[in-house]
Amino acid sequence: MSDMAINQVLAQMRAMAVQAAGGAEATTAAGAAGAPPGGFAQLLKSSLDAVNTEQQRSGAVTEAFVRGDPGVSLPQVMIAQEKASLAFEAVSQTRNRLLSAYRDIMSMPL
Secondary structure (H helix, E strand, O other), X not given: OOHHHHHHHHHHHHHHHHHHHOOHHHHHHHHHHOOOOOHHHHHHHHHHHHHHXXXXXXXXXXXXXXXXXXXXXXXHHHHHHHHHHHHHHHHXXXXXXXXXXXXXXXXXXX
């Protein structure tokens, strides 16, 4: 995965965290400051919470479809599952990249 792709994933994670935190007002504040007030740990927690929420939403839509809820169609189920899958993949790739960077830093000679 290229640096540009990682930066795009991180930008999307930040946008999701801001969206979950408070909408349009938070978007302009985070864009001006460059990072959310809580720092990296808060950003990571917010991103993981957003992925978890997306997976729970996907599970709920799937259950509703299986129960035969007339308000839920197969395309809605597929879209919800794909969103959850992409969000999880983005977090997994970000984690892999962070671990790789950590290993590189730890292996640097003093």
